Amino acid sequence: MKKVYAGIDLGGSYIKAGLLTAGGKRVSSFKILSEAGSGPKTVAKNLLLAAEKLVFLAGKNKTKLCGFGVGSPGTIRYPDGIVTGSSPNIPGWVGTNIGGLFGSRGLEVKVDNDANCMALGEYLFGAGRGTKSGFYLTIGTGIGCAFINNGRLMRGSNYAAGEFGHIVLKYNGKRCKCGRRGCVEAYTAVPALIHSTKNILKKYDKSPLKKNLNDLAPMTIFEAFKKGDKAATEAISLNAKMLGTAIGSVVNLLNPEIVVIGGGLAQAGKKYIDKIRKIIFEFAFDSAAENLRIISAQLGNNAGWIGAACMNFDKNSG
Amino acid sequence: MKKVYAGIDLGGSYIKAGLLTAGGKRVSSFKILSEAGSGPKTVAKNLLLAAEKLVFLAGKNKTKLCGFGVGSPGTIRYPDGIVTGSSPNIPGWVGTNIGGLFGSRGLEVKVDNDANCMALGEYLFGAGRGTKSGFYLTIGTGIGCAFINNGRLMRGSNYAAGEFGHIVLKYNGKRCKCGRRGCVEAYTAVPALIHSTKNILKKYDKSPLKKNLNDLAPMTIFEAFKKGDKAATEAISLNAKMLGTAIGSVVNLLNPEIVVIGGGLAQAGKKYIDKIRKIIFEFAFDSAAENLRIISAQLGNNAGWIGAACMNFDKNSG
Numbered sequence: 001m002k003k004v005y006a007g008i009d010l011g012g013s014y015i016k017a018g019l020l021t022a023g024g025k026r027v028s029s030f031k032i033l034s035e036a037g038s039g040p041k042t043v044a045k046n047l048l049l050a051a052e053k054l055v056f057l058a059g060k061n062k063t064k065l066c067g068f069g070v071g072s073p074g075t076i077r078y079p080d081g082i083v084t085g086s087s088p089n090i091p092g093w094v095g096t097n098i099g100g101l102f103g104s105r106g107l108e109v110k111v112d113n114d115a116n117c118m119a120l121g122e123y124l125f126g127a128g129r130g131t132k133s134g135f136y137l138t139i140g141t142g143i144g145c146a147f148i149n150n151g152r153l154m155r156g157s158n159y160a161a162g163e164f165g166h167i168v169l170k171y172n173g174k175r176c177k178c179g180r181r182g183c184v185e186a187y188t189a190v191p192a193l194i195h196s197t198k199n200i201l202k203k204y205d206k207s208p209l210k211k212n213l214n215d216l217a218p219m220t221i222f223e224a225f226k227k228g229d230k231a232a233t234e235a236i237s238l239n240a241k242m243l244g245t246a247i248g249s250v251v252n253l254l255n256p257e258i259v260v261i262g263g264g265l266a267q268a269g270k271k272y273i274d275k276i277r278k279i280i281f282e283f284a285f286d287s288a289a290e291n292l293r294i295i296s297a298q299l300g301n302n303a304g305w306i307g308a309a310c311m312n313f314d315k316n317s318g
Numbered sequence: 319m320k321k322v323y324a325g326i327d328l329g330g331s332y333i334k335a336g337l338l339t340a341g342g343k344r345v346s347s348f349k350i351l352s353e354a355g356s357g358p359k360t361v362a363k364n365l366l367l368a369a370e371k372l373v374f375l376a377g378k379n380k381t382k383l384c385g386f387g388v389g390s391p392g393t394i395r396y397p398d399g400i401v402t403g404s405s406p407n408i409p410g411w412v413g414t415n416i417g418g419l420f421g422s423r424g425l426e427v428k429v430d431n432d433a434n435c436m437a438l439g440e441y442l443f444g445a446g447r448g449t450k451s452g453f454y455l456t457i458g459t460g461i462g463c464a465f466i467n468n469g470r471l472m473r474g475s476n477y478a479a480g481e482f483g484h485i486v487l488k489y490n491g492k493r494c495k496c497g498r499r500g501c502v503e504a505y506t507a508v509p510a511l512i513h514s515t516k517n518i519l520k521k522y523d524k525s526p527l528k529k530n531l532n533d534l535a536p537m538t539i540f541e542a543f544k545k546g547d548k549a550a551t552e553a554i555s556l557n558a559k560m561l562g563t564a565i566g567s568v569v570n571l572l573n574p575e576i577v578v579i580g581g582g583l584a585q586a587g588k589k590y591i592d593k594i595r596k597i598i599f600e601f602a603f604d605s606a607a608e609n610l611r612i613i614s615a616q617l618g619n620n621a622g623w624i625g626a627a628c629m630n631f632d633k634n635s636g
Contacts, residue, residue, distance in 0.1 A: 147572075150470075155573075156451075156606065157574060157610075158573055158605055158606060159605075160573040162571070162573075164570075166570045166603065167567035167571050168564065168567045168601070170488055170489040171487050171488040171491070171563060172488075173489070242489060246486065248486075252484045252485055253480070253568070254465075254472065254474060254479050255476055255477075255478040255479040256474070257475040285403065285404075285478060285481055285496075287402060287478035288476060288478040288481065290478075291475065291476060
C-alpha cells in the first residue's frame, strides 16, 4: 500500500489541505473555509473536518496515511502545536492546543508556524531544491519568513523566529500596525504598496489607476506596472528598493544560499523580482552575495500544506 | 600528560594567544604586536612566531599540544583558513592561506573569523555557558557579530555571515564607511558615538568634555556618563536607543536565548547595558523576548584566542 502524508495549511480565509507522497507527488488536495470570524471553536471544528476528509481521501485512494502535519498562523510550539503567540488573522486563536485537538480524535499530528511550513515545502519540492540554506519570504498583507540553515528550519529558542516584517528599516520612521516604528512591513507589505501608489498618483493626472482610487487592488497595480504605467512603476520601484535593502541586510547578517520570494506581492512578476535582486546585490557584501540566488517561490498556495505534510518525513521530524 | 589546545587571535594591533585545557583552564597566554601596517608577510611571520611560542610553552608546561586554532579578521573559509573577503584592519590580508602557512611548518590548524571565535569562547566558557542559541556582538571601531544556533556557529553559505554592522538601521540614512547608507555601524560603533557626542556638546557649554574636544576618547565619554554628565548621557542614550532597536530587530528575526554584548563600547558599563536592554525589550515581540537575557561579555580580550583554541575540541570541530 502506497504511503501518503497529510498536510493542512490553516489561513485566515481558507484551510488548504492535501495528501503527498514521500517523493512529493500530490495525490489529492482541496480547500474549505476556515470561518475565522466565527471564533476559534469554529476554526477548530473546520480543522478536524479537513482532517476527516483527508482520512477519507487516503482510504479512497487505497493509500496508507502516515501522519498529519498542520501549519498555523501565530507563534506555534513545535511539534505539539500550542499556539503561544499572536495570530491577528484568527481572533482568539492564541492558547489553542492544536495537537490536543487532533489527539482527541486519535490522530497524531505535528504542528508548526505556517511560514515555516511554506519554507519547508519550497525547500524540499519547490524553489529550494538542492540547496542547504535559504531565506524564505511570503509577502502579502503581512510578511511571513523562515530561515533554513544546513537543511533545518531555524525556529528560534521560543519558536518565535521569523519576524522579518518587524525588523527596523527606518529608525524612528512610520508607525507600523504592530505599534513599533519603521518596521519593514510598514513600508513594503501590500497595504504599504497601495498607500504609496495613491500618494504617487497625486503627481500623475492621466494614470488609468486613478479611476478606481478608493478600491485600488494590488493586481490592478501589478497589471499597470507590467504595461509600463509610470505611477505604478514608481510605486513598485520604491517598494523593491525598500524591500531589497531589508533583504540585503539579512543577506549580510545570515549569508544564505538563496532568497525565495513568494506571496501576493510576487505576482507583480519577473520585472519586480529583477528590481529587488538588483537592490539586494547592491546592498549585500560581495562575499555574502558571491553565490546568492534570488528566486520566486514555485509552489504558490500549495506550499503551506505540502510543507506541513513533509514534517512527518523521517528526516524532517527533528 | 595533560592535553592543551592552542588559540591565536589575530587583530589589527595585537596577536593574542594562549593555551587552554579542554575544561577551559588558561594554562598560559601572551600578546605580541601584529604589525599590520608592515604588510601581510610581516603579519604572517608574527602569526608563526606566536605559534612557535605556543609550542615552546606547551613543552615548558609539560603538556601535550592537541591542535591550533586561529581567529582572523575578514571572511575566512572554515576550517582551512583562506581569507576570502575584506579585512580593513590588515591591509593586503585577503587571499592569504592561513592553513597553508601553518602547514608549511608541519602544524595543523583550524581557522575561523575572529568574531566567530569570540562567540565560541563566550559560548563555552563565558557569558553563554549553558545556553543553546545566542547572538554575540563585539562593538568597537567596527562591529563583529556571530550567531550560535543549537550549539553551532552559523557561518553562512560562503562563511560570510555576521555583518550585523551592515544591516540597515535608517533607510537612505547616513553614509557608512562601507559605502552603503544607513548601516547600524554608521550610527552605533565607537566613531559614531564620538561624532554624536561632539554634536550634542554644542548644546552644553559647561560640560567638562569640551576641554579635549579634538581628542575625545571613548573612555572619557564613558567616565563622564558614569558621573552623570548630561551631554555624555544624551550621547550614550541615543547610542543605546539605536543599537537596541537594531538588536531588537535581530531578536524578532532569530529569537535567540541570549544577546551578549562585548567590545570597547561595553566598557560604558552596566547602566549602558541596562539602557540597551530596555530598548531591546520594547522593540522585540513578547513571544521572542519571553526568556531572552541581555548580558555583557565575560572573557574580555581573551575571548578570541580562547574560542580559537576551542575549535579543536571534538564537539566543535564540525
